[in-house]
Amino acid sequence: MNKLIEVEQVSFAYEPGMNVLNQLSIAFAPGVTAVLGENGAGKTTLMKLLKGLLKPTAGRIKIGGRDTRQYSAAEIARHVGMIFQNPDEQIFKSSVLDEVMFGPLQIGQSPAEAKERALAALAALDLSDVEKENPYDLSYAARKRIGIASILAMNPEAIIFDEPTIAQDQQGLRRIGQIMSELKAEGKTVIAILHDMEFAARYCERIVLLARGGVIADGPPALVFANDDWLRQAGVKAPGLVRLGQALQLSQTTVTVEQFSQAFRTEKLRAD
Numbered sequence: 001m002n003k004l005i006e007v008e009q010v011s012f013a014y015e016p017g018m019n020v021l022n023q024l025s026i027a028f029a030p031g032v033t034a035v036l037g038e039n040g041a042g043k044t045t046l047m048k049l050l051k052g053l054l055k056p057t058a059g060r061i062k063i064g065g066r067d068t069r070q071y072s073a074a075e076i077a078r079h080v081g082m083i084f085q086n087p088d089e090q091i092f093k094s095s096v097l098d099e100v101m102f103g104p105l106q107i108g109q110s111p112a113e114a115k116e117r118a119l120a121a122l123a124a125l126d127l128s129d130v131e132k133e134n135p136y137d138l139s140y141a142a143r144k145r146i147g148i149a150s151i152l153a154m155n156p157e158a159i160i161f162d163e164p165t166i167a168q169d170q171q172g173l174r175r176i177g178q179i180m181s182e183l184k185a186e187g188k189t190v191i192a193i194l195h196d197m198e199f200a201a202r203y204c205e206r207i208v209l210l211a212r213g214g215v216i217a218d219g220p221p222a223l224v225f226a227n228d229d230w231l232r233q234a235g236v237k238a239p240g241l242v243r244l245g246q247a248l249q250l251s252q253t254t255v256t257v258e259q260f261s262q263a264f265r266t267e268k269l270r271a272d
């Protein structure tokens with residue numbers, strides 16, 4: 001596994017003696033990983049550490065094999081992009097195109113390259129027709145997609161999504177899921193904090209459960225969502241399809257519609 005990001009025995013406290021993360025170790029490689037856990041579990045704190053916005057109280061984080069303490073913020077930005085939960089923490093330009101070009105210009109792309117990348121990112125997020133608008137004249141859901149486009153335009157190797165599905169309708173959800181799948185196909189490392197278990201089951205190949213400042217489970221959705229004990233400890237509910245499969249006593253854990261319908265047809269319809 002080509003580990004782009006390695007977290008080694010990291011602890012972090014906002015206030016002395018009050019650890020939010022406790023000697024947490026985990027690595028992130030290309031692919032799509034969901035990080036799940038109840039409010040206050042430390043998910044956003046971990047992501048801010050990966051992005052270099054916070055520094056570990058103990059332990060270290062390596063990007064591409066190098067300790068993040070040796071990187072400047074601009075250097076980290078070339079490797080790791082983070083899309084904040086609240087887009088309004090990220091957006092400050094008065095046109096959508098300027099906003100999405102800002103990041104690429106900051107990391108040294110030429111204006112022509114930055115514009116080309118920004119236009120491609122806006123198209124990927126169904127935002128081409130609003131490129132001249134003021135982001136604050138658009139909906140919150142559109143601003144969330146602008147936040148995503150700004151990071152995609154910088155083309156980092158790792159992209160962190162903090163709650164990307166909030167406020168999105170079905171089309172927005174599909175778009176964001178497709179983008180994650182495309183990023184995976186390009187060999188990017190995608191990490192998403194999610195509260196939407198259906199979305200996590202559908203688009204993520206790895207599920208990490210955080211609780212009490214540490215990782216309590218880490219594996220494919222069918223493994224993690226089948227373990228009620230882990231889910232209870234993390235304060236997370238299995239996706240509806242998993243629970244339906246369990247209620248019907250299917251022999252395997254079904255995390256997608258395709259898996260469910262196949263298992264249901266084989267085990268239930270044929271049995272009748």
Ligand SMILES: Nc1ncnc2c1ncn2[C@@H]1O[C@H](COP(=O)(O)OP(=O)(O)OP(=O)(O)O)[C@@H](O)[C@H]1O
Nearest residue numbers: 014015020037038039040041042043044045046193
């Ligand atoms: N800037 C801060 N100063 C002090 N404490 C903080 C700060 N930010 C977060 N915390 C505390 O750290 C803990 C972990 O917060 P964090 O935001 O990382 O959790 P989370 O798992 O992302 O939660 P949520 O799902 O609600 O976003 C919480 O108890 C929170 O109150």
